[in-house]
Amino acid sequence: MQTLSIRLPDIPDVAPLGAYDEDLLAEIYRRMVLIRQFELKVNELFLGGIMPGTIHLSLGQEASVVGACLALEADDVITLTHRGHGQALAKGVRADALMAELFGKGTGCCRGKGGSLHVGDMSVGALPAIAIVGASSPIAAGMAFAFKRGKTGQVALNFFGEGTANKGDWHEALNLAAIWKLPVVFLCENNLYGVSTHITEVMAIDYVAERASAYGMPGGTIYGNDPIVVYEAVRTAAERARAGEGPALIECLTYRRGGHKRDDPGTYRPQEEVEAWFKTDPLPAFRERLLQDARFSVSEIEALDTAVATTIDAAVRFALASESPAVASALEHVYAD
Amino acid sequence: MQTLSIRLPDIPDVAPLGAYDEDLLAEIYRRMVLIRQFELKVNELFLGGIMPGTIHLSLGQEASVVGACLALEADDVITLTHRGHGQALAKGVRADALMAELFGKGTGCCRGKGGSLHVGDMSVGALPAIAIVGASSPIAAGMAFAFKRGKTGQVALNFFGEGTANKGDWHEALNLAAIWKLPVVFLCENNLYGVSTHITEVMAIDYVAERASAYGMPGGTIYGNDPIVVYEAVRTAAERARAGEGPALIECLTYRRGGHKRDDPGTYRPQEEVEAWFKTDPLPAFRERLLQDARFSVSEIEALDTAVATTIDAAVRFALASESPAVASALEHVYAD
Amino acid sequence: MLTRRSTAAQSSERELTVVQALREAVREEMRRDEQVFVLGEDIRIGGSFLFTLGLLDEFGPERVLNTPISEAGFVGLAIGAAIQGMRPIIDFQYGDFIFTAFDQIIQQCSKLRYMSGGQVRIPLVFQLPTGASGRGAQHANSVETVFYSIPGLKIVTPATPYDAKGLFKSAVRDNNPVLFCVHKHLYGSKGRQLARSSISRGHVPDEEYLTPLGKGDIKKRGSDITAVANGIMLHRTLNVAEALEHEGLSVEVVDPRSLVPFDTELVIDSVMRTSRLVVVEEGSERGGWGAQLAAEIAGQAIGYLDVPIRRVASPNVPIPFSPALESAVIPDETVIRSAILELMEY
């Protein structure tokens, strides 16, 4: 095994934004802000004892999920993880239904039966999240299988963390996807930690993407805090998949701003590492770049910020005003007719 | 995926036997003949309706198991597969107790409670076989863990087939062994087929050993029908493991002479493939080489053959003469005191 | 279409084995619905119990998929395909191997619908050879017992060719995961031992029919005692009941057919008439459907019973290989007979 080798990656040269459509750039920004504001609010509600359950925040990882989801078509599907709020919002799950779900309300995207660990909305292609690490990878491959068989042209994208790449289900899924050339993109949010455990402790290789070759599929490690870098990589992989050339593994290097969940301060992370990574916060970096683009003004950006704030406020009000699900619904949805 | 790429391997230049001790060479030959004769006899008994249960023969794979086991020390341990008779005999399980086990007799190596799928004898370092594909790999790693922790200098060797390398347990085991540098050798008997399924159908890479790098461990593919080639590879890996340098993955290319099990004629295999591989039968090839070595005469070799035949006869007589286990023993060994 | 006619042209008194009936069921359903497909290990050559024999020829490799040995992977894959509208059938070589995909089944497959608030449905059939058949402990699990407590799954254990076909077709059309557990001694695939009773081979009509999941069936009418049994135990119990009939004892034999949902009413109804209940299953006696049935009758219908409920099951041990031991732990006709007679003499 090599010595500890995953540190702050070299941040790639910034791709010029000029090549991208203005609406796309605005939407990237809007969704990143939406996730940031949504989760800050959730954290507040949760620590305030107002929100029930348990939560895993994705603060800091917005660029990866937004870049990835906006590279997909609307009818492509994603699978989500335990850290799924950002993935859900990136794919277009409504903030109000998401917020209501976290409160366990009947208006929630899963009618209050899922909760934070299982958010999703099939109508926007977000399969309600699977919280068992690694278990979603074969399921994503299976959705891709149906797409291939039905020649629908859709693609499935499987989100997972670097810690997940040591799970048997993940391994079996990558192999199946490779041998059957399924249109699936395996997207690793490598935030260096699985709970408190650093990647170098649980893998004797440097990068998750090195495992792609074991299945005969292309793979690569990219800087995950630049949404454009992620967007480009996923776009390429999705096109390849749509063209029948099979799956790919993309590893986005990123970092979570907080601990693993609710009560975790994340103090097991070395101070220098935290500081170095915090400087790469994707949100101010992307905002800065937008402002340097002639097509965006400060007031336009601020208008986006304000609109998001309004959305979040409305979502909280909606969630709080909603009723708990009827008790009888606890016995529903066990079986389909 | 590449086109079908695992064919008959180039047979490596034959290592001169002169470098090896006479007793070792004789023992390699003896164990290979023992396995061959044992399994031919088992097949006969089974097809004759005399032997109960189900059987998976390893005819044709003798060089890999014997080369591997003789490269180990007596107190090293192996894990066995569903195709375990050869592995057991190679590690030194007594032929009579093994035969009695296949008959479900109380004198069997597992007191008749295991059967063909679960043969083994802890007193010679052969953990009774695990028939669930892939499940033995973590257990082998665990035995190696105990050896490392107890600084015993022992090594564990995990036998598995190429079809097994698509199983999650296998993946998790290799990773664990790699990160904790456990003294374990993962030994793949790549006989090209898992039941009727050719390796190229279930992997988009050429060789199982290509997966070693995904775990940061050394790996290599060797010609598995030459016991000396296997012996050398395992010896090197075991020494490395004993020295604290961690696990290795060795892939032995070999071929089974019969079908997957009892009632399988193996007719899914292309005729040319079968013919080409049958020419590599390890047993006559090694016999020939011994005869070319000045230290061995025809009569010595024939004496070995005869001794084996006597052993097998005795084993069958022993097994047939043995009693079935007492019915009360069905309730024993569920729990240890 | 042609094939179909020619099948119909066969004698209407034709007798099939369970595996023949199952093959007919799967073919009919695959013809009927393009979304139905089969996957599993070595199924191109028929799979372990010849359930898929001939399917490749008719439906091609797109709908008859040989998988790698990756149970968790291909179960998860089938779940995903089902979510997207397909109807996978997974053929397991031995039901025993499903435990390597256990999490996919109990954490994902059985719950995704519920925890998504009804957003998805997962029509998915698991073809699972179950029980002991002379192969030792790892190939002898009563799969139905292990999954029995899990909400969100259906579990079927057919015992006759007629039921096997009708239930299988219903399972394929059901919009939920169904574990279809067939005893290894029931298939009647070539060269394998077949459970022996008057109905282990049997008439299967030419006309299409469906047998509903969740409905039990009285396999033999009787008035003195109710025996509930499934799988091969049904056949053993029937043999005992037929022998006892000659001795003047009238045993009613109830085949639940489905374990989940379970036709408790049919049993209560029978017990109301006989006042005596014996429950026979192959699985070990702890935690299976037999215990549940006994508990339910003890809770709901205890007033109708004249005597304690007797259960016949294997002891709580792994299944030993030795034929002498295997047959000592798995209930045989002798123990079933004794249990019935004991209750009659209570």
Place this chain on the structure above:
Amino acid sequence: MLTRRSTAAQSSERELTVVQALREAVREEMRRDEQVFVLGEDIRIGGSFLFTLGLLDEFGPERVLNTPISEAGFVGLAIGAAIQGMRPIIDFQYGDFIFTAFDQIIQQCSKLRYMSGGQVRIPLVFQLPTGASGRGAQHANSVETVFYSIPGLKIVTPATPYDAKGLFKSAVRDNNPVLFCVHKHLYGSKGRQLARSSISRGHVPDEEYLTPLGKGDIKKRGSDITAVANGIMLHRTLNVAEALEHEGLSVEVVDPRSLVPFDTELVIDSVMRTSRLVVVEEGSERGGWGAQLAAEIAGQAIGYLDVPIRRVASPNVPIPFSPALESAVIPDETVIRSAILELMEY
């Protein structure tokens, strides 16, 4: 040694939470036997329920191992280590994740001794947080129910600090695999909800003691009706029993403590005195220990019962997230009370 003395120096009336008692147990056993070690995810920082808090400092990284997220892998590894003479304790973050290692446990761990004819033994403790605690369906399984039917395992469900410590020490010294299932609401780890009853925090003596596996305990004496309950249900049942005591009803509360082996005699003994039985468990009502107990009593001791056996359990559904729904499906004091009163009025 010094640490040990200083512990002993504490007040003999000290009260501990369950997790404190468990930590004491594991420390004592690790000091006692070099072969005992702990592995699991993130256990260096204490694991999910702080079971391993502080262990790293005392025993170092050789005996307190952070694993990758590879449950099947590290369970198999622990099996191998146990076969070679070690005594692993596996800490699961949530018992729910054990299903990804299910095959290793039911096909290997529980059977290797048997199918090898007694050649190996596998002393191995699984520390498993079980039950529902507001996290949704995938983190709410009653793990003990799922494994309940499997031969070759022992299953323990302690409910008090005293029992938790004594049983854990016995589990570590047992030469078999033991699933040690502690309800998530019982640990009392910082910031987490604790089941509320007079004995959910409690006295744990300074002196070493062992509590045998397989022995139940009467947590409250009573003469009118027997209630058998475990885990958090024990606390709820005790609260109900105490309230009813004031209303003049004497409920005997039996805590089985171990599910496998189960102290059926203790229950029969109690039922012989009370003639009424209610069984309370958190798991869903199909296939768990409650059904088995009811079936056994119905088979062996039906003559002592005046009324049917009542069972209180969750319905057969996955556990919903919404607090309003979760508390609707998990038995609370109201349903336990009603069940007892109904039986009294039967």
